[in-house]
Amino acid sequence: MRTVHSLKELRTILRGYRLQDKTIGLVPTMGNLHEGHISLVRKACEAADVVVTSIFVNPMQFGASEDLDKYPRTLADDQEKLEAAGNTLVFAPSIDEVYPEGLAKQTQVVVPDVSDGHCGGSRPGHFEGVATVVTILFNMVQPDIAVFGEKDFQQLAVIRKLVQDLCIPVEVIGAPTVRDEDGLAKSSRNSYLSEEERHIAPVVYRTLEDTARKLGDGRSDFPALENEAKNALIQAGLRPDYLNIVNSDTLKPATSEDTNLTVLAAAFLGTTRLIDNVTMTRGDLAKRNS
Template identity: 85%
Template structure:
């Protein structure tokens, strides 16, 4: 496994693989890798000959009061995990390599509609930052396939629309959420949780599952179900940001005509913000 830090070196190496008719898979990450990320790398390895994992803490997708400065940077440990998982190439650029003229002068990509609401409402500008850096990574790597986790369901929807609307020749693959034994979705931000908060955190997924069972049983009073879920979160010790039941494709509020529904949730424990989701077919 090799690690490169410049776009020029990245392209030189990938050109050699393409001349050998190798297919290329991309796994974009911000590092501080856990088993959820590694599952994406393995899935990319099943879909392509060469796997490129990018490690870049993207400042454009962080708000002014968010954890950009404290976000864990663990490149050495990440490299060890990636090599063990069969990753081929790590692309770990610095901010100046990606944004040489600075963020203020950077062209931005806006994906309308699906970026609105949910995390888009809670984190203004976040999905513009995600869409911009993912578009740049697609242009830098020019992968045949790219793998993203379903835990970030709205992000995955944004990227699928981005690829479709801009006619980018990349197959976007969603990979199932990897969970701890108690149901908590694996996340780099779980390391921020205190011991007490870590004990509370799995309640979020339990409430998702309970609401999903109610939907599967035939309930369609979506607003009431959302209120019940948020109240259950408060009772468990979580501070809800949102709990929304939406059409799985459009992310618009669910209607009785929808057959595939996704429950989107975000909540705080202390200063840590956690997200999760569950899809239900009726």
């Protein structure tokens, strides 16, 4: 496995693989890798001959009050994990390599509608930062496939719409959320949790699962279900940011006619913001429960 930091070196190496008719996969990350990230790399290895994992802490997607400065930079540890997973190439560019004229002069990519609400409502400008850096990475690497985690459900929807609208020739693959044994979704921000908070955190997933079961039992009073779930989080000691039941395809508020539903949640535990989701098909879940 090789690690490169410049676009020139990246393209030189990838040109050689393309001359061999190798397919290229991309896994964009911000580093501080855990098993969830590694599962994306493994999925990319199944779909492509050559896998590039990018490691870049993207300043454009962080808000003014967010944790850009304290986000862990763990390149050496990340390299070990990636090599063990079968990754081919690490691309770890500097900020100047990605944004050579600075953020203020950078062309930005906006994906309307699907970026609205949920995390987009709570973190203004976040998805513009994500869409911009992913577009840059797509143009730098020019992959055949790219793998993103389903834990970041809205982000995945934004990337799929981006690729569709801009006719980018990349197949976007979603990978299932990886969880600890108690259900907590793997996240780099889990390392910010205190020992006590770590014991509380799995209530987010349990609350989403409970809401999905109620939907499967036929309930369609969505605002009431959302309030019940928020109250469960509050009682456990979390501060809900949002908890929304949506159409899985449009991310719009669910209606009684919808069958494919996703329960999206973000909640603060101490200073740590946790996000998670559960997707279900109402008819199928009702049959399993009968």
